[in-house]
Amino acid sequence: MTDGSPIGDVVARMRQRADELPPELARRRFFLETYLRTTQAVGRAIDQGLFEDPAWVEVWDVKFAELYLRAHDADLVTRAAEGSDVPRxxxxxxxxxxELPALAHVLLGINAHVNYDLPQALLAVIGDDDFLDPQLMDKRRRDHERIDTVLAERVAAEDGELAATGPRSLIDRVLTPLNRLASRRFLRESRQKVWHNTVELQQARVQGSYEKRLGELEVLSAAKVADLLRPGQVLLRLAVTGFGVTLPPP
Known part of the structure; x- marks a missing residue:
């Protein structure tokens, strides 16, 4: 990954957003910097030949990041004006x-981004004709699942980054190994649900009901974020209830 590559460019845009965060929104840096490092890791994985179609993964990853940047920028505008274009x-x-710990802010951001944005990013780079080609779709699905390899390798490193943000309670320190296992589990679980939701949204796109179904996904994703805001050990609860959301039949 070079600075002039599409992923290098989107990383630079993330870094600019982090540098320009106003002091009252400093908490947003926890997710933003985690996401920046993860995007860099995806870029390295592309360079190392992890994916079957690296050019497609690169375009997809940039589309995915742009949905976050759009929400981030829209929220800054909303704070200075009436109305809101920010998804729920x-x-x-x-x-x-x-006052929430850094880990909570990271999990909130990951949840909103994966559950709501990721199916949209996949549909942005998979055309309706592509869905009629089983071999191509199998390849797309396998590359989609390979992202978990990158993310799983980041869990321990990101845990170390978060530990450096401040002291942790005794129970958080004791539960760290279990939390890492739970992280890997809910990554796999949520990715399977994302693929299901992508297929549901594509069918809606063909049938002319995409906006309605996307609205349903927005409601489900917001409800999951709201659940994460409840008090308690979030990762342990996610290990039981799951991280992702599932669109029901239309």
Whole structure:
């Protein structure tokens, strides 16, 4: 990954957003910097040949990041004016209390981004004709699942980054190994649900009901973010209830 590559460019845009965060929104840096490092890791994985179609993964990853940047920028505008173009999952994540620990802010951002944005990003780079080609779709699905390899390798490193943000309670320190296992589990679980939701949204796109179904996904994703805002050990609860959301039949 070079600075002039599409992923290098989107990383630079993330870094600019982090540098320009106003002091009262400093809590937003926890997710933003985690996401920046993860995007860099995806870029390295592309360079190392992890994916079957690296050019497609690169375009997809940039589309995915742009949905987050759009929500981030829209929220900054909204704070200075009336009205809101910020999707509900992101609105809840952005408005979370600054008193929450860094891990909570990271999980809120990941949840909003994966559950709500990721199916949209996949549909942006998979055309309707592509869905009629089983071999191509199998390849797309396998590359979609390979992202978990990158994310799983980041869990321990990101845990170390979060540990450096401040002291942790005794129970958080004791539960760290279990939390890492739970992280890997809910990554796999949520990715399977994302693929299901992508297929549901594509069918809606063909049938002319895409906006309605996307609205349903927005409601489900916002409800999951709201659930994460409840008190308690979030990762342990996610290990039981799951991280993702599932669109029901239309």
């Amino acid at each position: 999952p992101w609105r809840l994540a952005f408005d979370a209390s600054p």
